[in-house]
Amino acid sequence: MNRSDLLSVADLGREGIVEVLRLADSFAEVSERPVPKVPALRGRTVATVFFESSTRTRLSFEAAAKRLSADTMTFTAASSSVAKGESVRDTVETLDAMGVDAMVVRHSSAGTPAQVARWVRASVVNAGDGQHEHPTQALLDCFTLREALARRDGRPPGDDLAGVRIAIVGDVRHSRVARSGVLAYRALGATVVLVAPPTLLPPDTSSWGVTTSGDLDEVLPGVDVVYLLRLQAERIRECLLPSLHEYSARYALTAERERRLAPEVLVMHPGPMVRGVEIDSAVASSARSLVTRQVRNGVAVRMAVLFRLLAGAAADPVLVPSGRAGGEP
């Protein structure tokens, strides 16, 4: 089997994204079953290798691997020999030597998963590298949006997001979610406006294919989706904001701003949310918020990603869920 990795949304292109979304439709159906499990990756081992903290991404990948019947291994830097000074290279080579088929890697430095991919035999999935990329977040966001738009319009989910206008609001500069999101949304035909104070926009967005704005109130009437980002305090080293209060006053989705949105406008956030800073607590829990769907769909989308990377030519088609069959494998 040829080894493949998922390091960037750009690795997939439009075709690859659509393939993952369609596969995830089948796995979402599996997740609804009383026993939400298929034997598709029986005998394979998936390791989550997290050098940076995480709640939902690590647990979501582990749930995805388990629902595919893969064995799982969990590595977290804080409780490992990294605390004794072991290098990233020695750590991943150690795991590789144990016979791991896929490593799901998160690190605070951009490019680490790509570097790991050069060192190990296992397939590597980027689960977030510094402020560079977080491809599975972008894929689960596309899946969630496509599902919500289909429900809104009373039709089956389509393959693209043509004509959908998405505002990504907040700390875009330090956000890997925004970088992967822009690549994926644009590949599917959506238009994106980045909304942030100038200090929290990337220095040069000319190659991103997006527009930018410093005025949330001006942007809100013209969008279908408001995608909020957390201030990445762990990556903000300079004084980029006058105060949190001032930031919230201009860029938070407050209850007052939410009341001005058309009823069909959708709200998204990758989590973890800091309620009261970038999003009002009631807005986060409102009917237009897709936050819980995003988390739920994350498992099906990561099943699709792991399946696509690991099942390869060896996949037995009878083990692939049909999306229609209701029976247990």
Ligand code: NCD
């Ligand atoms: C994001 C991340 O870690 O990049 N969270 C996530 O994976 N859902 C966003 C964030 O930390 O704000």
